[in-house]
Amino acid sequence: MAATLPGRAKHALALLAALLVLLVAPPAHAAPGGDDEGGSKTLRAQLESAAKGHLQATQKLEASKKRQVELKAALKQAQEKSAGLEGRVKEIANRSYRQGRFSTMAMLLNSSSPDAFMDRMLRLDQMAQVDGHALAQYEDAVTVAEKATKAIALEIKEQQKQVTVLAKKKQQAESALAAAGGGAVAGGFINANSPLARPAPRNPDGSWPREGCTVNDPTTSGCITPRLLNAYQQARAAGFTHYTSCFSRRDSGEHPKGRACDFAAAPGGFENVNATGSDRTYGNNLAAYFVRNAGRLGVMYVIWYRQIWLPNTGWRSYSGSGGPAATHTNHVHLSIL
Template sequence: MAATLLRRLQPVLALLAAVAVLVVGAPAAHAKPDDEGGTKTLRAALESAAKGHIEAKNKLEASKKRQITLGVTLKQARQQATQLESRVGEIANRSYRQGRFNTMTLLLNSTSPDTFMERALRLDQMAQVDGKALTGYHDAVTTAERATAALDLEIKEQANQVKVMAKKKEQAERALASVGGGAVAGGFVSANSPLAKAAPRNSDGSWPKESCTVNDPTTSGCITPRLLNSYNQARAANFKRYTSCFSERSSGEHPKGRACDFAAATGGFENVNASGGDRTYGNNLAAYFVKNASRLGVLYVIWYRQIWMPSTGWRSYSGSGGPSATHTNHVHLSVI
């Protein structure tokens, strides 16, 4: 009985054994990289530094735009005031010479009712013109004074944001220095990288706050609209190799839906350092994200033992372990 049952099960057991061989023996092409490199504390410090620098830069640029607008307003107000100065001077001189009594005398000395009405009408018209001139001059002077005061505030705001940016750069460099993240020559930059379609910004130029609200096209998880734009733009630029974005982790940007890992090899996240055409692919993709950092809201890019941040440029950066930890088999992108 047992022998008969075993004979019947042999084809099934053989099939299961074959499947097991295929699964175990096949390369883990789509296995997700195990971390983003560095410690949780280091990643938090880098995120804070990068985000603070980007926000300060946005505020600086917004202030400069307001400064330009205020400069135009100030110039126009001063021109208007200058044009009205002679008219205001005439009104002042006439008022000083004639005074209220002489104006009334001019009306009372009219020789006829018609003359009286004619003079009254002219005086009324003159008063209206004078009133408009005086009001316009007052408004122009007031506008110029307010614009000047606002310009002074913008200059102070810009100086403050420059200090913030310098502080955040120092913070990032200090964090990277703790793991040997010194400056590197060149980095991954290409002037020939295509331009990406910019992600939406607020009216003041800042980045809107986003959460994990849209379906991740690479996993069953979610990502932010801004990251989805980066993913779509990269694919539109012909970077179409295997990508994985959302994943459950204890820290980093992936569980927040703000990071993607782009495999360098055509077969996915292979457990080898990218070389040849695969490395060129990774170089070009990293350069593409750097070229479009301000359009996509890039927080940082990691590739081949280097990290790029808006405040520092390319710096050496490497986790300990295999190609996933050192980012030599995939490009990591985080957005704000």
């Protein structure tokens, strides 16, 4: 009996050691965690403000340019219409000057018969109606032209304002990245052959609608926004099917808002190593896909392999301190507006 105890003890210790390994070692699918995902809370807030401000200013600038084109077309049409009526207006003015009210009455009184009187009166009435219509059209055309000219001037001021906003937001993003030890212009991940994604819905004016965490996250038991769901689905349809995790409970960042996903570079999940070979190529292509479709998907920023892409800066250096999760060398991070 006593001889068998050491064997049982060894077996129990082996089982205990195995359990400890399983408990300590994170599974391959474990998502990058902590509140440092995407940098500090302050940095994330600055980047979000810069990206959102840039996109809002861009939308307003494009809308203003569109209105200016429409106003110029209206101005041209009004000017052409008024020019075409100028001859008619001059003719009416000259006739009124030559004849005046007395001559008009004389024409009626000199009628040879009651029928002739009525005929002349009807003709004068018709002429007055035609003249009145022509004068009204001319006045309307001139008014439209004047209003269009003033509106174009206002649109030019609006465009100048938005260009200033764009410059400030770009500086804000660059300053925030520089304060975090990054921000240098980087080579980035660009692929002109990346497939085009199906655009997410926009408001009639071209802006992005406000969205909450209202749809089920297909990668976790949490929730995400409809716009992020579209980005996730479009990425998978384009062939990017490696393990992905979106919603997670954290103190800050986009993940708890349902506006961010982490896409593992390795097929099996988030490995605690820097991606190399085909895994790194996969990450390069996925990052390039999101950048090419940023305007279609509503991308706020993309982080991959010590670089970050924002709509107002392009690819810049960006490196957190720590392992592959913090430096984003084992997964592509996507944040959606």
